[in-house]
Amino acid sequence: MLVLSSPSGAGKSTISRxxxxxxxxxxxxxxxxxxxMRPGEVEGKDxxxxxxxxxxxxxxxxxxxxxxxxxxxxxxxxxxxxVKALEQGKDVLFDVDWQGTQQLRQNARDDLVSIFIxxxxxxxxxxxxxxxxxxPEDVVKKRMAKATSEMSHWAEYDYIxxxxxxxxxxxxxxxxxxxxxxxxxxxxxMSEWLRGMGVGQ
Amino acid sequence: MLVLSSPSGAGKSTISRxxxxxxxxxxxxxxxxxxxMRPGEVEGKDxxxxxxxxxxxxxxxxxxxxxxxxxxxxxxxxxxxxVKALEQGKDVLFDVDWQGTQQLRQNARDDLVSIFIxxxxxxxxxxxxxxxxxxPEDVVKKRMAKATSEMSHWAEYDYIxxxxxxxxxxxxxxxxxxxxxxxxxxxxxMSEWLRGMGVGQ
Numbered sequence: 485m486l487v488l489s490s491p492s493g494a495g496k497s498t499i500s501r502x503x504x505x506x507x508x509x510x511x512x513x514x515x516x517x518x519x520x521m522r523p524g525e526v527e528g529k530d531x532x533x534x535x536x537x538x539x540x541x542x543x544x545x546x547x548x549x550x551x552x553x554x555x556x557x558x559x560x561x562x563x564x565x566x567v568k569a570l571e572q573g574k575d576v577l578f579d580v581d582w583q584g585t586q587q588l589r590q591n592a593r594d595d596l597v598s599i600f601i602x603x604x605x606x607x608x609x610x611x612x613x614x615x616x617x618x619x620p621e622d623v624v625k626k627r628m629a630k631a632t633s634e635m636s637h638w639a640e641y642d643y644i645x646x647x648x649x650x651x652x653x654x655x656x657x658x659x660x661x662x663x664x665x666x667x668x669x670x671x672x673x674m675s676e677w678l679r680g681m682g683v684g685q
Numbered sequence: 686m687l688v689l690s691s692p693s694g695a696g697k698s699t700i701s702r703x704x705x706x707x708x709x710x711x712x713x714x715x716x717x718x719x720x721x722m723r724p725g726e727v728e729g730k731d732x733x734x735x736x737x738x739x740x741x742x743x744x745x746x747x748x749x750x751x752x753x754x755x756x757x758x759x760x761x762x763x764x765x766x767x768v769k770a771l772e773q774g775k776d777v778l779f780d781v782d783w784q785g786t787q788q789l790r791q792n793a794r795d796d797l798v799s800i801f802i803x804x805x806x807x808x809x810x811x812x813x814x815x816x817x818x819x820x821p822e823d824v825v826k827k828r829m830a831k832a833t834s835e836m837s838h839w840a841e842y843d844y845i846x847x848x849x850x851x852x853x854x855x856x857x858x859x860x861x862x863x864x865x866x867x868x869x870x871x872x873x874x875m876s877e878w879l880r881g882m883g884v885g886q
Contacts, residue, residue: 599867643867656867663864666800666844666857 485566485592486510486661487578487585487641490601491631493612495647499601500579502654503661510661511569513578516542519557532562550580550587561588570595575661582637597664599657600641604648686767686793687711687862688779688786688842691802692832694813696848700802701780703855704862711862712770714779717743720758733763751781751788762789776862783838798865800858801842805849 490496504512516532518539527533534542539558542548551560561578569576578588589596603609613627638644643660647653664670691697705713717733719740728734735743740759743749752761762779770777779789790797804810814828839845844861848854865871 639869641869643864644869644872645867656863659860659863660867662857662860663844666846666861668840668842668845671845 485570485576485578485588485596486664487580487588487596487598488601488657489579489581489585489598489634489637489641490647491603491609491634492627493609493631494601494603495650495653496579496601498650499647499653499657500577502650503577503657506654506658507575507661509573510575510577513561513566513576515559516548516562517557517559519559549591550584552581552583563591575665581634582640585640594669597643597660598641599643599645599660600638601653602635602638602644602646604646686771686777686779686789686797687865688781688789688797688799689802689858690780690782690786690799690835690838690842691848692804692810692835693828694810694832695802695804696813696851696854697780697802699851700848700854700858701778703851704778704858707855707859708776708862710774711776711778714762714767714777716760717749717763718758718760720760750792751785753782753784764792776866782835783841786841795870798844798861799842800844800846800861801839802854803836803839803845803847805847 488496488500500512504510514528514530514532516534516539518534518536521527521531521533525531536558539551539560542560542562543551547563548560549563549566551558553559561580561584566576578584580588585596585598589598603612609631610624610628613624613631619627645653645656689697689701701713705711715729715731715733717735717740719735719737722728722732722734726732737759740752740761743761743763744752748764749761750764750767752759754760762781762785767777779785781789786797786799790799804813810832811825811829814825814832820828846854846857
């Protein structure tokens with residue numbers, strides 16, 4: 485379970501897309517939401533679109549690895565597809581904020597790897613948030629405040645990537661993924677293998 | 686501090702050499718020894734060659750990060766060059782066995798990353814140990830016993846690499862090195878940087 489968190493404008497989506505394209509053994513977790521489907525969105529790809537009653541049932545049944553309310557809408561990560569992917573030997577990528585990461589960590593115990601992606605500087609972040617949609621200054625200010633609030637949780641993550649250049653950040657994320665797969669505790673089947681070597685434990 | 690350990694014949698030296706060639710920010714720790722210099726060896730490159738009295742003084746002064754006696758000779762990792770390299774922002778590579786790794790870990794606390802390199806199979810290890818010097822079978826048997834004894838400590842390491850192909854193992858070691866440098870606790874200076882972002886801790 486690999487979590488990427490970042491403030492808006494730090495480049496997380498671009499990094500995620502590049503990772504998923506290059507690594508077929510990595511799969512994106514799809515969230516469920518009660519908000520209405522927007523034009524162009526695809527059920528089961530962008531989100532699982534469900535109603536409030538269904539969402540509340542799933543919460544009650546413990547069917548979410550994490551969930552949150554944002555204004556009037558609910559968002560959550562359904563447990564079954566994640567468990568299935570992990571059982572198939574895939575790694576699962578999550579795009580959640582610091583609160584989602586905390587909930588995932590409680591559910592995943594040792595098997596969660598968390599990366600926080602930071603913009604290269606405040607100036608660059610401001611520039612990116614401005615460029616996004618030519619919005620008025622007060623809207624950008626609000627976005628900056630939200631980004632700063634999200635960034636204040638950087639120290640709760642395992643790894644920190646400063647996204648100066650996408651290509652480089654993608655390589656860094658790949659290095660983390662490779663290294664984590666080589667960790668002792670993830671060497672599934674090692675015991676069997678080593679028993680064959682006469683040094684099993 | 687990066688430790689590579691492996692049984693003889695698993696390919697550790699080749700991986701170390703390749704790493705050092707490609708990464709000027711990585712430096713090899715040079716051991717001190719009381720054994721006589723062999724033809725072709727260079728003082729300060731292969732070993733620091735010192736006498737028994739000097740070695741015992743250094744042990745008494747706590748000047749070794751780890752040391753051991755092998756038959757009649759002493760071997761040890763002098764502390765000052767390692768501290769100096771780390772202070773210069775370099776990473777230091779150590780070629781020590783499981784006992785040396787345990788001692789280093791006590792001295793380095795959180796700052797040690799340990800990798801155990803395994804041969805792809807018992808058969809392949811036997812083949813490599815045979816090929817080495819066309820030795821008689823009982824010598825190879827002894828080497829195999831020593832290798833098996835060393836391998837029994839694999840579970841004390843952070844990462845496990847199975848060396849099927851040198852190129853691939855070098856890339857895996859590089860991924861570990863990159864990832865470890867991105868770890869939160871190694872982000873030296875991050876606090877300063879984040880205070881500038883208004884989210885310092």
